[in-house]
Amino acid sequence: MLCLGGKRARATHGSMTGLPPILTLQKARMSTLFDPIAAGALQLSNRIVMAPLTRNRSPRAVPGELGVTYYRQRASAGLIVTEATAISHQGQGYADVPGLYGADQLAGWRRITDAVHAEGGRIVTQLWHVGRVSHVELQPDGGAPVAPSAIAAKTKTVLIRDGVPTFVNTSEPRALRLDELPGIVDDYRRAARAAVEEAGFDGVEIHAANGYLIDQFLKTGSNHRDDAYGGSIENRARLLLEATRAVVEAIGGDRVGIRLSPVTPANDVVDADPQPLFEHVLRALGPLGLAYIHVIEGATGGPRDIADRPFDYAAARATYRAAGGTGKWMVNNGYDRALAEQALANGADLIAFGKPFIANPDLVRRLRENAPLNEADRSTFYGGGAQGYIDYPALG
Numbered sequence: 158m159l160c161l162g163g164k165r166a167r168a169t170h171g172s173m174t175g176l177p178p179i180l181t182l183q184k185a186r187m188s189t190l191f192d193p194i195a196a197g198a199l200q201l202s203n204r205i206v207m208a209p210l211t212r213n214r215s216p217r218a219v220p221g222e223l224g225v226t227y228y229r230q231r232a233s234a235g236l237i238v239t240e241a242t243a244i245s246h247q248g249q250g251y252a253d254v255p256g257l258y259g260a261d262q263l264a265g266w267r268r269i270t271d272a273v274h275a276e277g278g279r280i281v282t283q284l285w286h287v288g289r290v291s292h293v294e295l296q297p298d299g300g301a302p303v304a305p306s307a308i309a310a311k312t313k314t315v316l317i318r319d320g321v322p323t324f325v326n327t328s329e330p331r332a333l334r335l336d337e338l339p340g341i342v343d344d345y346r347r348a349a350r351a352a353v354e355e356a357g358f359d360g361v362e363i364h365a366a367n368g369y370l371i372d373q374f375l376k377t378g379s380n381h382r383d384d385a386y387g388g389s390i391e392n393r394a395r396l397l398l399e400a401t402r403a404v405v406e407a408i409g410g411d412r413v414g415i416r417l418s419p420v421t422p423a424n425d426v427v428d429a430d431p432q433p434l435f436e437h438v439l440r441a442l443g444p445l446g447l448a449y450i451h452v453i454e455g456a457t458g459g460p461r462d463i464a465d466r467p468f469d470y471a472a473a474r475a476t477y478r479a480a481g482g483t484g485k486w487m488v489n490n491g492y493d494r495a496l497a498e499q500a501l502a503n504g505a506d507l508i509a510f511g512k513p514f515i516a517n518p519d520l521v522r523r524l525r526e527n528a529p530l531n532e533a534d535r536s537t538f539y540g541g542g543a544q545g546y547i548d549y550p551a552l553g
Contacts, residue, residue: 188501190494190508191525194235196485197411197448199279199359201235204501205521208489208511209238209283209362209416211254213315213322213540218249218256220265225272226547230518232278236507238362238414238451241285241369242266244348245341246297248370250287252317253540257282257348263355270357281360281414282352284345284404288370289330289379290314290424296328303337304330305374306381311425312368315539322540335384338396341370346403353408360412360448363401367416367457368424371397375438376428390437398441410446414484418453419473420466431468436476443480449507450477451487458511461490474504494524519551528552 188194191203214223228237243249243256256262266282273280289304292314296302313324333341345363352358365371373379374396380387386395397415404413417438419431428434442450454470455461474486485506492500497508514520516533523530537545 203235206509207234207237207514208509213253215255220255229272232273232276233521237280239282241283244344248286250291251315266356283362285364286370288373293328302330307332345400346407349404350407362414366418368426378427414449416451421457423457439477440480443482447484449485454490
């Protein structure tokens with residue numbers, strides 16, 4: 158039997174623990190997916206996390222009764238991270254995704270958090286500003302989306318046309334002025350406080366991944382600025398750190414997670430040298446007392462290893478720990494039970510599952526029992542109603 162450090166447990170009468178041999182062995186037992194864990198202030202019943210999943214079922218950015226059922230069904234996850242949720246109207250990038258900037262939106266989320274808590278679950282919301290991954294039809298007064306630099310993303314977004322979700326090219330963005338950035342940081346602060354105090358969330362996750370605004374500032378492919386927010390690693394990481402510190406000040410670091418994707422090419426964002434960039438970020442995050450770090454390994458929804466963009470995740474985690482980071486380490490991308498158990502043995506604390514939760518509201522039970530998984534209907538992923546959202550069967 159191996160302990161967390163990978164060494165064999167010694168069950169001898171001369172053990173320094175002073176415990177009987179059987180108890181020494183029990184203490185050395187490997188953690189499993191189904192063991193409880195504390196991530197900051199978040200007391201989780203197991204280590205299985207429902208990853209954020211955009212489903213485009215919140216007309217006018219207001220989560221409704223379908224969402225109440227959807228999230229309640231999945232409350233057996235140790236932690237639910239909601240679908241990405243816009244911190245402002247400007248931060249909206251897809252049709253019918255929820256927000257955190259209106260009273261009706263917060264009230265809708267409150268019904269969801271109450272339902273999850275009634276089932277014994279824990280739920281945090283993912284704070285989202287899409288930056289350039291948007292369309293003029295979704296922006297205030299039909300304005301251009303904003304970005305670190307006026308570089309269009311070679312990607313698509315979703316509009317609802319004639320009641321049908323339709324993928325369209327993103328609109329040309331404009332570069333944010335220097336004097337606009339404090340307002341965006343304030344939007345993160347305000348949204349975090351509202352999420353906890355008004356909507357009833359247990360905490361928040363800052364979305365700094367997958368080619369959205371914070372990730373756009375981080376990476377050289379999308380950030381060509383020559384001011385205090387561009388050029389050097391320190392400058393490109395400035396917005397991420399300002400937003401994170403603002404959120405920590407608002408609700409406490411022990412209720413805050415952050416999602417990072419060092420090498421994914423999602424939404425047309427890449428960096429020329431991600432290892433030093435993300436080690437700088439993790440070094441700066443270390444002292445903030447975060448609940449967890451959520452890392453997408455490889456390409457989001459794609460290969461875990463990218464030949465032309467290698468990344469040493471173990472070194473990144475070690476950098477975070479050396480900087481005093483105590484947040485739990487959450488990993489994500491294509492995990493099944495076997496891979497998840499291997500990741501726990503290698504030092505991960507939490508495993509995020511995305512698409513399996515779409516079709517399997519009782520995923521925790523299915524993983525525990527090694528039961529077969531329902532197949533997801535991809536045609537119902539984005540937009541629509543109950544079909545493909547709340548009608549997947551649980552085990553009998």
